[in-house]
Amino acid sequence: MVSARELRDMLGELKLHDVKMPDVKIARRSEPPVILWLGLGLALGTVIGMCVALLATPYNGDEARRRIGQKMDKLKAQRDREYIVAGNGGSVYSTPTEVTTEP
Numbered sequence: 001m002v003s004a005r006e007l008r009d010m011l012g013e014l015k016l017h018d019v020k021m022p023d024v025k026i027a028r029r030s031e032p033p034v035i036l037w038l039g040l041g042l043a044l045g046t047v048i049g050m051c052v053a054l055l056a057t058p059y060n061g062d063e064a065r066r067r068i069g070q071k072m073d074k075l076k077a078q079r080d081r082e083y084i085v086a087g088n089g090g091s092v093y094s095t096p097t098e099v100t101t102e103p
Contacts, residue, residue, distance in 0.1 A: 057064065
């Protein structure tokens with residue numbers, strides 16, 4: 001068994017002989033991580049998309065909400081009509097051979 005004193009002496013001898021250790025450099029990446037670029041791209045895309053939407057919208061906010069509400073009411077009414085036509089246990093979706101008339 002090797003004692004702690006003998007190990008200390010051996011390490012001291014190695015230091016005296018000036019043993020050269022290879023140069024090992026632990027370097028960090030010089031470029032930013034990919035997740036940073038992804039986040040930056042998402043944020044920039046969101047801002048640009050909002051600006052384009054504000055500039056390209058043909059209606060003001062109240063008019064756009066009113067039109068969206070009308071379209072939603074129309075779709076709900078159409079869904080209810082198709083559900084009543086299909087009956088219990090039938091298909092809710094119309095088939096290509098059925099003809100639906102718009103009111």
